[in-house]
Amino acid sequence: MPNKIKKDYILNIIKQIDHPQNSGLIQMIENINVLEQTVKIIVNSELTEGVKNVTGLWQSLIEKDSKIKDCSIIFTKHTVPALKKDTPSKSDSFLNKYDLSHLGKIIFIASGKGGVGKSTISNNIATSIAEMGFNVGLMDADIYGPSQPKMLGLEKSKVKVLNKKIQPQKIGNLSMMSMGMLFPENEAIIWRGPMLMKAIQQLLLEVEWGNQDYFIVDLPPGTGDVHITLAQKVVIAGAIVISTPQDISLIDAKKAIALFSKTNTKILGLIENMSYFECSNCGKKHDIFSSGGAEKITKSENIPYLGSIPLIRDIMESADKGRPYVLHKPEGKRLFDMVVKNIFSELNSN
Incomplete structure (x- = not known):
């Protein structure tokens, strides 16, 4: 039918x-x-x-x-606070918040450490929301390790500039831009703070994002200059922290939670990635990276638990092939639709 x-x-x-x-x-x-x-x-x-x-x-x-x-x-209720329409020039210091009202609800996705699947989660959340019929922007702010072009099959795409504006790559309702598309794939980006901030400013202000309903920012791992500056310069609907179940990851996840708390950023919740491995033969679940730690942190920090994503080979293979897992498998759609439902619920809570 x-x-x-x-x-x-x-x-x-x-x-x-x-x-x-x-x-x-x-x-x-x-x-x-x-x-x-x-x-x-x-x-x-x-x-x-x-x-x-x-x-x-x-x-x-x-x-x-x-x-x-x-x-x-x-x-979903799309309400954006009124801001001054003055867009800062490149030479402006970061004194006032940017007017990014055309980007809709801006969501930061962060992790205290690398290797926990933050970019993969960002990619699938953005795609899942876009598949629901919303216009979604995905900004790859992970300057040192940009992976969104590869995950969306766009690593060979050429960047176009029209009327002095960088044109994002579009797949259906999803618009994406990454610093990784402006440099050769194997070239290391060796930048200090000021250059880093200019790059982030360029991605935000010099890309023709158009009007979006949701805008997902895939942040670098850790709690550095990029996180602090963006928290000060952008009106954020909320932040999501990604962690795996083991203690070493959860310790760093708590640091990311603390950073957002100190910058008065609403924390939408925590997602536990690689939560468990389910054997394809017997169906038994194995807690490879321990279990229960993420839920304990959400209780101790008084933040929502948005869901868990199991350790699945198909997720890795889908990313390598440039096709988000939510588009590749019905199970992927089900998993991330549940996470997105919880995110929407928190976005609309007081």
Whole structure:
């Protein structure tokens, strides 16, 4: 059955509901995603009591249908604080926040240390949101180890400049730019602080990003100049910290959490990557890098636990082939859709 018919089928179900707010709320639906017998409805609305009542009726009625097993509602409200329209020149010191209102909700993805899969997670989160119908920007701010071009199959793409603006590479609803596309693949970037900051400023201000709903920033590992400067210069919707389960990674994850806390950045939560390995033969789960550490930290630091991603060979192979895991396997879509659902929930919480 074509996807359009499936969406119309869901709309016809919820149109049956007799509630004064129903028709108005239906107009706020941004996307209806149907995968097998699972329905996901994205609504551009804040979660008020009235909205909660109506969407509760939607879920109840949809799940009564024999063709559907599960229905979830994701709420997104795109509100951006008003800022001065003056864009700083290249020579400006970092005195005022940039006006990046056209980029929508800006999300930082960080890790206290390298090698925990931060860029892979960033890539799949950005792709997952784009697949939901949103316009998404993905900025590879990992200057010393840019990997997004390779992961998206764009490492051989040539950068274009039009009207003095760098043109991002586009794949569907996803726009991406990386410093790795401005240098030969095997050339080391040996820059100190000032040059590093100019590069970040160039990626933010001199790329023709257009209007985005969400803007994902894949930060360098650690807690250095880039993190501090961006936290001071950008109005951030929230930050996500990536860690693996072992203690050495969690210690550094706590440092990233502390940095965002000190810069008054909302922490959307922590994602545990390489959480476990599941044997393809017997199905048994193996906690290769220990277990339970990430959840303990989220409780001790009082931040949300956004989900776990297992250690899967297909994730690595998909990245190497330049195709995000969420597009390659239904299981990948399911895994990251759940993480994105939790991210959206935190973005819309107080």
